[in-house]
Amino acid sequence: MAFEPPQRLVRALGETAPDGDDWLEKLPEFAGQAVAAGELTAERVQVPGGRSSLVVLVRTADGTPAVLKLAPPRARPESERAALAHWAGRGAVQLLAADLGEGALLLERLHPDVSVRSLPEARALLEAAGTLRRLWVEPPAGELAHSFETVEERTGRQAGAMRTSARTDDEVAPLVDAALAARDELLAAPPERLLLHGTFRQSKVLAGDRMPWLAVGPDPVVGETAFDLARLVRDRVEDLIASPSGAATTRRRIKRLAESLEVDRDRLRGWTLFRAVESGVRARRVGRRKDAELLLEFASWL
Incomplete structure (x- = not known):
């Protein structure tokens, strides 16, 4: 499937992108790599989505619903990963995997709407x-x-x-x-x-x-x-x-x-x-x- 970022994300990141930043252009490639690395099945990109990351609704190899989130370095995804790991699901979404590529997190599926x-x-x-x-x-x-x-x-x-x-x-x-x-x-x-x-x-x-x-x-x-x-x-x-x-x-x-x-x-x-x-x-x-x-x-x- 195509992993095109929603316009809301494009506008928001465009406001803060440093000169020469090409993360948005490479985002579809990053998403495809993360899906392959996690042996995930992509369902759809969440629209309108957020202002700092791409959210893709996916299923794991055993069919479990999950969310793949990809964020640029300036959104500090590694800090988010560390916090979610520390909370371990207490009050926050559960981190399922964080080894799918730079800036990629696999999370439990909530009800996004x-x-x-x-x-x-x-x-x-x-x-x-x-x-x-x-x-x-x-x-x-x-x-x-x-x-x-x-x-x-x-x-x-x-x-x-x-x-x-x-x-x-x-x-x-x-x-x-x-x-x-x-x-x-x-x-x-x-x-x-x-x-x-x-x-x-x-x-x-x-x-x-x-x-x-x-x-x-x-x-x-x-x-x-x-x-x-x-x-x-x-x-x-x-x-x-x-x-x-x-x-x-x-x-x-x-x-x-x-x-x-x-x-x-x-x-x-x-x-x-x-x-x-x-x-x-x-x-x-x-x-x-x-x-x-x-x-x-x-x-x-x-």
Whole structure:
């Protein structure tokens, strides 16, 4: 079969591709090699799919449904592999094989069209938060400990890009300054050092057969739980912005999530601010103006 990447993936990777990167052009070849190496039978490419990887629905040699995921090096697939191996299926999709080629992972098949985002908002937040809690564990020791960035390292890279944008864009400068100040304060005394999902939101929690809900697509990082939970706060941001009570709803959401997961409310608010501003500035930089406007307005409430 043809392993052509969906347009959603092509657009997303095109925004961040370094000069000379030819991973997308070679992706059909990589997929074919991984299918052959694992003696898999390919059913179809998942469409619209994600923004950082190609997902192919496959069956193993014994007929077991599975998913073949292929991601470019800049998406840190080896870090994902290490995290999934450490979680061993507890709260996250099960890693079946990671020796099918560079950037290729074989995963258990979940129900890709059913995420907790399909639930009513209050229940979706509850189920998502419960799934996230199971992932917060001590990071692996030894050699695997070096597989993961820290929150300080990741946000340090992001902070550099934010400062560059603020120097040339007066409109975002005040929010960038506030977000960077929050980061400095939060990093001064982090309360814990746990393995985190890194990019958690409702659409990253899919229905499964082994467990009702399982997390997928981590970009793992080591740090405090408030950093992980912060991305969940702004889920369905378009609905929050459209609501006359969006700002009040956001404050209640921060309070409810902080209390239910025993996270400091002020630290959650601070990381929510930083992550929303970082995402908004990045969206603005690559020309996704509508996304940028939503995120920066949301950040202004914090």
